Each structure stands twice: as structure tokens, then as C-alpha cells.
Amino acid sequence: MDELNYKTLEQIPIPEGLEERLSKKIDEWEQAERVQKAQRRHLLPRSLRYTAVAASMALVFGMGYHYFGQDEQANLAEQDTYQDPVLAQQEAERALNLLAANLNKGVGHLEKAKVLSDKAENTLNKQLKALK
């Protein structure tokens, strides 16, 4: 069927100059497309390039300001007070011990209070039983 159609099509006479005209038209389209692509390539990346440069500069300045623009006081604070790990260890231990000791004190008072409260509850229960 396809072969038959192809043969029939081959038999149709082609108007004179049609091939040249079509070829010329295709060339024109191709040329127009190339120009469009070139324009797109020039316009879009350039605008993007400026935005990227501006964003990078803003990022670099922002980071620079954040890390290096802080006052001396903050830089001082960022440094470890002790360069000697043994001294740092002793100070850290002292701090943790003090925290633990105070936590224990607080919990100890709480336990004392609980014992007192339990005693009072027992006495009250005894009295109530005696009344019954």
C-alpha cells in the first residue's frame, strides 16, 4: 500500500523551481533560528552573569563582615582561654563539680522535704486510725 502511494506520488509532476524555492525557504528559516539563538545566548547569560557576580560579591562581603567585621571583644571571646589541655581539663572539672555539688544540694533538700512530708503523713494516718 505504502509502495503504491510512493509510486503514485513519484508520478506527480513537480512544478519547476519548487525544489530551489523550498531549499531557499529552509535556509531562511535556519538562518532566522540561528540569529534568534545567538540573541538569546547573548541576552540571557549576560543578565544572569551580572546577577551571579552581584550575588557572589554580596555573599563574600556578608561572610567577611560576619567573621572578620566583628569587634575585638567577640574575637577575644571566641578564643580558648587555656592553650594547655590539662589546665582546661582542671577548670572544666571544677565547673562540672560545682554544678554537680549544687544539684546534689538541691536534690538533698528535696529528699529531706520528702522524708518530713512522709513522716507527717504517717502521723496523720496514725491519728486518724486512733480516732476510728
Added chain:
Amino acid sequence: MMKRKMIKALLCLMVAMASLTANAQVKAFEKYADMKHVSYVYISKYMLGMAGKSAAPSVPGVDMKSMASKLTGIQIISSEDKSARAKLKSDVKDILAQDKYDVLMQIREDGSKVDIYYRVDKQQSVVVMVVDDDGEATVMVFSGTFTMDDVMKMAK
């Protein structure tokens, strides 16, 4: 494609900056680093890590190693100067109120006052201990990724 790469790079940068901030000490107390008549000590996570490796617990029953591994920093601020002490205490009160710390404990014993405050956060938990004793005020700031259970484990 380019846009995706830029977004990825920005996200990586944000994560890196966030992790740097998370490891840092409590910023609000940094101003005492260079204040007259006030001593300021900062022990970093690195130094605490070293302490955790070699330190033997000096309080029986207290697990110092696990607490030290969860700490990201300790700040110790102290002063014996009367006016500096007053300013320190008032400043700390403001910081605690502003950053919404809760009271954990208040101990009044033999003329000494100890207040312990805490703030638990996913990124950074903080315990602040304020000791006002014998003409010296000391503020200890413990920051890290610990929970209140970890803190209470320190109490025997």
C-alpha cells in the same frame, strides 16, 4: 541546571554556617571577655573533648565523661569588684529573662545564693549557674546538646 547548582551551593553554605553557630558559645555572655574587673574563661568543645578523654570523675557516681562529650562549651564569668558584680548580676538577669530561661533550682544557704537556670533546645541546650558567695559573683554557662535527664544524672 545552573539554578539547581546555585541553590545546592547556597544550601550547603547555610548548613555550614548553622553548624558553626551551633558549636559556638552562648553569644549573650561573650561581652564579658574584655570587661574590666571581670574574669572570663571559655573552654571550647575541643578542649572539653580532650578533658573527657583523660579525666577521671572526681565526684563519685557522677558521669563526667558523658556530660563532657555532650558539652560544646563552658563559659565562666566571675568578679569580686562590687560595681562589676552588680552589673554582672543585673545583666545576667536580663539575659535570662530575654532568652526565656526556666528556673531549675534556687539554693540559699549560709549566706550564699545559688540559682540554676536552663533552656533546652534541639540545636543548643544551656544551663546557667549563678553563684553569689562571699563577695564574689560567678556565672557558669554550660552549653551543649544535652537533655535535662543528662543534667540530673549529675546529681547522685
